[in-house]
Amino acid sequence: MVPYTKPAHRRDDHYLFIFQKKGNSKIVVDFSEIGLSECSILSILPGQIHYGVAACGDTEAWLITIDVNFVDEHYRKIFDYHYFQSKAIVLQDLESNSLNQCLELIANVDQNHDELRFMPQVMHALIGACVGIFASAYQQIEMEEETTLRTQVLTREFKRLLLLNFKTFKGPSDYAGSLNISPAYLNEAVKLTTGFTVGFWIQQVIIMEAKRLLYATDNTVKQIAYLLGFNDHAYFTRYFSNAQGQSPSSFRAEYRK
Missing domain, CATH: 1.10.10.60 (Homeodomain-like)
Structure with missing residues (x-):
């Protein structure tokens, strides 16, 4: 793995969503090290301290920063559930392909916005869909742990x-x-x-x-x-x-x- 130089005083007021397509990496979140292996995701909440530690040379990943106002309140509750223990989630092939296609579409619309002339609501909807895929993966863990006790x-x-x-x-x-x-x-x-x-x-x-x-x-x-x-x-x-x-x-x- 290639080590990173730790940036100083990293704390953001937005969400950071990481989609690692392949490879292996290590990230510190709130002073605890989290490993991402192969195709996996990690959600970092506003206010959490975070910085990269190391990554393999063949690692490929999307890093998406999103303002709190663009994250649906229902999704926020799902992410907040994991506040006490940040964790990476390994995605299945179908989930991974869907998320990658959604992110590529967002990138395409952003890069060609002058020619496409889509209304702002189109980008908002695409971002919402992307965040929803992250939230769905985390909700699956929540549902597995859920009980009515x-x-x-x-x-x-x-x-x-x-x-x-x-x-x-x-x-x-x-x-x-x-x-x-x-x-x-x-x-x-x-x-x-x-x-x-x-x-x-x-x-x-x-x-x-x-x-x-x-x-x-x-x-x-x-x-x-x-x-x-x-x-x-x-x-x-x-x-x-x-x-x-x-x-x-x-x-x-x-x-x-």
């Missing part, structure tokens, strides 16, 4: 609320109140489904966002603490250090080398 439905709702409210909701009781259940029952449901407590997941999301801000911005630790809803930056430093095993400043120095 009350505990798993509650866990899914808790995680949805967590992504929306982690800067203001800091304890299990905040989420339990929004779901009209007791904190004890919510904790029991989440632990039964995931193996971890509500407090653990709250901490995971807060720490991940802190790590992103430390890596991708020049904000001070005090500013980052306030952005994450901590009024006491000293407490935030202890909170981060206990979870990460190093101080915010040490983390920034290590990953920004």
Whole structure:
């Protein structure tokens, strides 16, 4: 594999969809390395830290960046489901061919827009179809894991609320109140489904966002603490250090080398 030089402070406010047609590559997403082998896809959400690590010389891939406003809300929920564990998906031949044809059509319309004179809605529809193919592949995983058990439905709702409210909701009781259940029952449901407590997941999301801000911005630790809803930056430093095993400043120095 050919190594890449890591770009500094990479964090975008749009979706990045990767369709690898062939080859092997490695990408870091939120400080975890993900391998793509042969024909596969990977979706990177707005705000996630990402950079390439290495790729084989024969690797071919499409990289598609799409503004949040062009991604249907239903598709966003599917991608958000995988927020806690980014993963690449290997495509079957029929899926791969369909996605490749869709992307080639988008490229053709874009390159020849002056001659074609299509209305903007045509390109929007093509982009929607492309994103829909990505979403369909991820939804297939979701459907395989789907269940109607009350505990798993509650866990899914808790995680949805967590992504929306982690800067203001800091304890299990905040989420339990929004779901009209007791904190004890919510904790029991989440632990039964995931193996971890509500407090653990709250901490995971807060720490991940802190790590992103430390890596991708020049904000001070005090500013980052306030952005994450901590009024006491000293407490935030202890909170981060206990979870990460190093101080915010040490983390920034290590990953920004």
